[in-house]
Amino acid sequence: MTERLAGYEHYHSFMDKLTEAGIDDYIDLPMIAVMGDTSSGKSSLLSNISLIELPSADVLTTRCPIMLKMHYSKHKSASVKISWKDDPIGKEEFAERTIGEDNWESITNAISAAQAHIIKMSGKDVARDIVSVDIRGPHCEDLTLIDLPGIVRTTGKNESATLAEDIQGLMNDYLKNPRCVILAVLPCNVDFHNSQIMADALKVDPSTERTVPVLTKPDLIDKGGERYVKDLLLGSKTQSFDCGFHMAKGRGQEALDKKQSIEDGLTSEESYFQNTEPWRGVEDKNLFGTKNLRIKLAELQMKLIQSSFMSIVSDLKSRRDESLELLTSLGAIPSSLSDKKALFRGIKEEIWSGMGSQTLDGHICSLHNDTEMRPSARFLDASTRYQTTLSKSKLANISEVVVGRKAISYAKDKEKYDHGTVCFIDQSEGKVYLEEFAYEATPGSSITAMKQGIPGNIIQYLNEIWIEKPDGSAEQLYAYDLETTRSDPAWISELIKHNRPYKLPIFINTYVFEAIVADLIEREWMKPTMELLESTSKVMEAAAEAFIKELKEASPFHHLQTYLITKAAEVVDALTRETKRRVLEFVEREKMPYTQNHYLFENVCKLRSQRLMDEVTQALPADNGVKVNVNPKTLRATVKNIFQRNQERSVDEHMAEEMQHALNAYGKVALKRFIDTVPMICVEVMQKFANNINHILSDTSDDEIERFVTAPSNTVAKMNKLTRKAETLEKGIVALGELY
Numbered sequence: 002m003t004e005r006l007a008g009y010e011h012y013h014s015f016m017d018k019l020t021e022a023g024i025d026d027y028i029d030l031p032m033i034a035v036m037g038d039t040s041s042g043k044s045s046l047l048s049n050i051s052l053i054e055l056p057s058a059d060v061l062t063t064r065c066p067i068m069l070k071m072h073y074s075k076h077k078s079a080s081v082k083i084s085w086k087d088d089p090i091g092k093e094e095f096a097e098r099t100i101g102e103d104n105w106e107s108i109t110n111a112i113s114a115a116q117a118h119i120i121k122m123s124g125k126d127v128a129r130d131i132v133s134v135d136i137r138g139p140h141c142e143d144l145t146l147i148d149l150p151g152i153v154r155t156t157g158k159n160e161s162a163t164l165a166e167d168i169q170g171l172m173n174d175y176l177k178n179p180r181c182v183i184l185a186v187l188p189c190n191v192d193f194h195n196s197q198i199m200a201d202a203l204k205v206d207p208s209t210e211r212t213v214p215v216l217t218k219p220d221l222i223d224k225g226g227e228r229y230v231k232d233l234l235l236g237s238k239t240q241s242f243d244c245g246f247h248m249a250k251g252r253g254q255e256a257l258d259k260k261q262s263i264e265d266g267l268t269s270e271e272s273y274f275q276n277t278e279p280w281r282g283v284e285d286k287n288l289f290g291t292k293n294l295r296i297k298l299a300e301l302q303m304k305l306i307q308s309s310f311m312s313i314v315s316d317l318k319s320r321r322d323e324s325l326e327l328l329t330s331l332g333a334i335p336s337s338l339s340d341k342k343a344l345f346r347g348i349k350e351e352i353w354s355g356m357g358s359q360t361l362d363g364h365i366c367s368l369h370n371d372t373e374m375r376p377s378a379r380f381l382d383a384s385t386r387y388q389t390t391l392s393k394s395k396l397a398n399i400s401e402v403v404v405g406r407k408a409i410s411y412a413k414d415k416e417k418y419d420h421g422t423v424c425f426i427d428q429s430e431g432k433v434y435l436e437e438f439a440y441e442a443t444p445g446s447s448i449t450a451m452k453q454g455i456p457g458n459i460i461q462y463l464n465e466i467w468i469e470k471p472d473g474s475a476e477q478l479y480a481y482d483l484e485t486t487r488s489d490p491a492w493i494s495e496l497i498k499h500n501r502p503y504k505l506p507i508f509i510n511t512y513v514f515e516a517i518v519a520d521l522i523e524r525e526w527m528k529p530t531m532e533l534l535e536s537t538s539k540v541m542e543a544a545a546e547a548f549i550k551e552l553k554e555a556s557p558f559h560h561l562q563t564y565l566i567t568k569a570a571e572v573v574d575a576l577t578r579e580t581k582r583r584v585l586e587f588v589e590r591e592k593m594p595y596t597q598n599h600y601l602f603e604n605v606c607k608l609r610s611q612r613l614m615d616e617v618t619q620a621l622p623a624d625n626g627v628k629v630n631v632n633p634k635t636l637r638a639t640v641k642n643i644f645q646r647n648q649e650r651s652v653d654e655h656m657a658e659e660m661q662h663a664l665n666a667y668g669k670v671a672l673k674r675f676i677d678t679v680p681m682i683c684v685e686v687m688q689k690f691a692n693n694i695n696h697i698l699s700d701t702s703d704d705e706i707e708r709f710v711t712a713p714s715n716t717v718a719k720m721n722k723l724t725r726k727a728e729t730l731e732k733g734i735v736a737l738g739e740l741y
Contacts, residue, residue, distance in 0.1 A: 012306050013143045015736055017070055019313075020145070021133070022732040026086065028316045029178040031305040032147055033298055036172060036198050037186030039151030042217030045251025046186055047148050049270070049291040050298075052140050052263050053079065054109045055148070056116070064127040064150040064168060065119050067112065067134060071144045074137035077102045081111040086129040089122045108134070126160060127167035129174070142299035146184070149175060152197055169201075176205045180309050182244075182301060183211060188218040189230050189248075193239065213244040213301070215294065217251060219280065220273070231279050234288060244301060248280070249291050267291055314737060321730035328723045332557045334712050338703060341710040345561075345701065348554050352565070353695040356548055376544040380687065383536040384680040390529045396521040397672045400488045400665040402426065402433060407489035410435060410481035411619075418646070420489055425459050425466055425478070432480045434466050439476035448475055485619050487612060490657035493517070497653055497660070514660055518667065519592035527588060530679050534584055537683040538577040541690055545569035557716045561709040565698075572693045576686045583682050596670050604666035612658075617643055 019030055037043040044055050051069050068084070082097040095118045098111040115132040123130060127150060150168045161167065175181050183202045187193060193214075202212045222230055232238040234246045250273050252266040261269075267290075274280045274289040287293045335341045374382065391397060402408050408423045410433060421435030436457070448467055451460045452475060460467040466478045493513075500513050549555060549565045556562070617640060622631060712720070 012303065012310065013072075013145075015739075016306055017145065018736040019733050020068070020070075021084070022736070023084065023086075023729050024317070024733045027320055027726055027730060028313060028733075029180045030313065031180045031182075031302065031309050032145065032175075032178070033182045033184055033302055033305075034147040034149055034175040035184045035186060036149050036175075036201075037151060038188075038191075038197065039153055041151065041186045041188050041191075041198075042249075042251050043148070043151060043186040046215065046217060046249055046291070046294075047146065048263055049249065049251055049267055050144075050146065050295055051134075051136055052138065053134070053136060054106070054263065056109060056113045064164070064171075065116055065130055065132060066150070066171070067116075067132045067148040069134050069136060069146045069148065071136045071138075071141040071146075073139070073141050073143060075139055077105060077138035079105075079108050079137070080135045081108065081115050082133050082135075083115055083119060084131040084133045086131065087123060089124070092122050093118075095119075125167070126164050127171055129171065142295045144295065144299045144302055146298070147175065172201065176201060179211075180305065181211065182213060182305060184298070185212055185214045187214060187216055188221065189216050190218060190221045190223065190226075193233055209240060209242045211244075212242055213298075214242060214246050216246060216248045219248055219250055219277075220253065227279050231283070235283070244297075246288065247294050247297065248274075248289050249294055250274070317730055317733045317737065321727055321734060324723050324727040324730065328720060328727060330553060330556065331716065331720050331723070332554050334557055334717070334720070335710065338707055341706050342703065344554060344710060345706050348552060348561075348565070349695060349698045351552060351554070352548065352698070353691050356545060356691045356694065376540050376687070379540045380537055380680075380684065383533055383540070384676075387529055387533045387680065388676040391526055391672055391675055394521070394525040396518070396525060396664070396668040399661055399668055402483065402486050402488055407491060408433065408435065408486050409489045410486040412438075412479070412481065419479075419481070420491065423486075424457065424468060426483065427466070428483075430464075431483045432466075433483045433486045434468075434478040434480060436468055436478070438479040439468070440479060442477040444475045444477070482619060485612075485615050488661065490654075490661040493657040493660050493664075494653045497656055510656075514663060515592075515594055517660075517664060518594045518671070521668075522588065522592055522671070526675060530584060530588060530675070531581075533679060534577065534581055534683050534686075537580075537686050538573055541576075541687050542570055542573045544687075545573065545690065545694070557712040557720070558710055559713045559716065560711065564705070564709045568697055569690075569694055572690060572697055573686065576689055576693060580682060580686050584679060587678060587682065591671060591674065594667055594671070596667070598670050600666070600670060604662075604669070 016030060019025070019028075020032075024030060025032075035043055035047060047069065048055050051071060053069075055067070079100040080097055081100070083095045085092065095115055098107075098114070100108045100111060112132055112134060119128050119130045119132070120126070131147075149172055152172070153165050153168060176183065183206060185196075185198045185202050187196050187198065193199065199212075199214065203209070206212045216230065216234060219230070229238065234248055236242070236246065250270045252261055252263075252269070256266060256269070270290055271292070274286075280289060283289070287297070333344075335344050402423060404423050404426060406423055407420065409418050409420055411417075412419050419435060419438055421437040423433060424436035425434040427433075444467060448460060448462055451462065452458070452469055454469070454473065456469055456471040458469040460469070460475065466480070467475045468478055469475050496513050496517065497510060500510060500516070502510065502512075546566050546569065549562060549569065555565065
């Protein structure tokens, strides 16, 4: 057999080095795990394979895996040591035991001592730590087996109540390894189909590619049951297993009581299968005996190693690189104060340069994240909303005819002005409708069918506009020309009336004008102005926090991150307070109307004549390309009537209209100043942040740096874990290099 596997020893040695290095903590390695009930004959089978006496069930009071690593050699030797998996706190090392041919029998005590040490150090009834037994001799094949604790269903007097669950959990760690061959040991006198180990194996290996059932204790088969077991062995009584069944016979209790040696037991086993029916009649003799099982398992293990070799090499490199990358992402942990100060200076400079150049350009957010707006874009978005809000306000649209606002409209057929509330505007037809003025018309069935029972609901039917009234009725609204409809300045008239000075009341009261401007700025523009400042502050604070959290150098230091974020928030808060003071100063100045903008005066002049011009234009025949004869006398009368109506208006009405023109023109000027100036003031929260945070961080004391540049225990533990993983995987890569 050794000759047949010649040339493959280096592969087996490579896998042993990986196991010894602890690679199996991170990568599933090829292995053969021996599993079965405590009474299945598992220990006898392993003793026969390895030619060493394993601790017997009545001696074994602890539970941990035993790894039997067997190698061919001309001389017998062995060593026993512990491979720690959980690395318990306060662990005392176990001195490796070396066994030679002259004290070969002491290997059993050495294994028991190693098991006892593991349980003592772990404080558990079942431990993951492994007793590693290296066996060399002329009887050995190049083979490694993992002996797992036997499955138990009940616990003894001094055993843990969770013993069965703990053993099952340990077995599951090996069962779920896709590169682990399951050597399932079953006594012949137990129902195969109700076996716990077979049920567990088939859960993880339903295709039976990596399960090898080994039948033991054939001498205990009930008389007449041999035929069934034979059919099972030959695969005719159950599903096919890729590696087939095998049968072995260990030493019985009588042989053990007589101190029969393992070698004599193997001779008895060979004789049993050669001379006992129905086994002697089976043509394939390779299905029987420990010697054939050794050969079968050695060949199987080598095939397993060869088939998974390249994927293991790939896993070694990729997971080593992944660990190093994660370790790098956590940053370095300085130990001396000078190193900590150097790290802190570097972080401070990165915040200063990074935030100074990136905040408004938006480089903080990754380009691949299309859903998250950059800080600059968020500020611009807030500024745009601010402009939109102010542009829709009353001060910016004093003269606009809008739904819900009072309006004056000239009714040509009535030869008078109507005052009412705009309820509908038809821009396409150039018509406006006041809810107080309607025709005397009865709604037809079509209008009735379109009613919703909602007072104020507008119904459009053909070229008619109807409105539902509170009493459930509907009225057809009168259509006014939008061109000759004006916003009603009656509210201004009321203000003029209630604030009239004792002086000659024929001039516009500038105090009323100033009060209206100040009131509208306070009521309509102050809130969105403060909201823009608050939004800018939040954008800056969030951008600073995101930037700090992305600093790799600061990532291992939770307290430092918290300190930097807190200081950043303080800087933003201080800048916000200063900016708010400046914004409020600007708003207070704007409440005192003033401008040299020629647009104001040009617009006022235009608005003064616009109403009369529109009424005259509206009264003239339409310019549609058709020649119309106009009676001069009629034309003069029409124009005279227009001016007559204008002259009949009261002084207060004229002053209110004049003030509305002034407010309309000034509102446009003030709007432009607000939407330009306020964002420019607010953005200084972002523009000044970098210098201010740099200044404040420069005052950080050595004691604070010493305290903050200290990684939390969980981060240190994570880094140590990653370091161990990377170093362990590196050992595997080094072993790979030695392979060639």
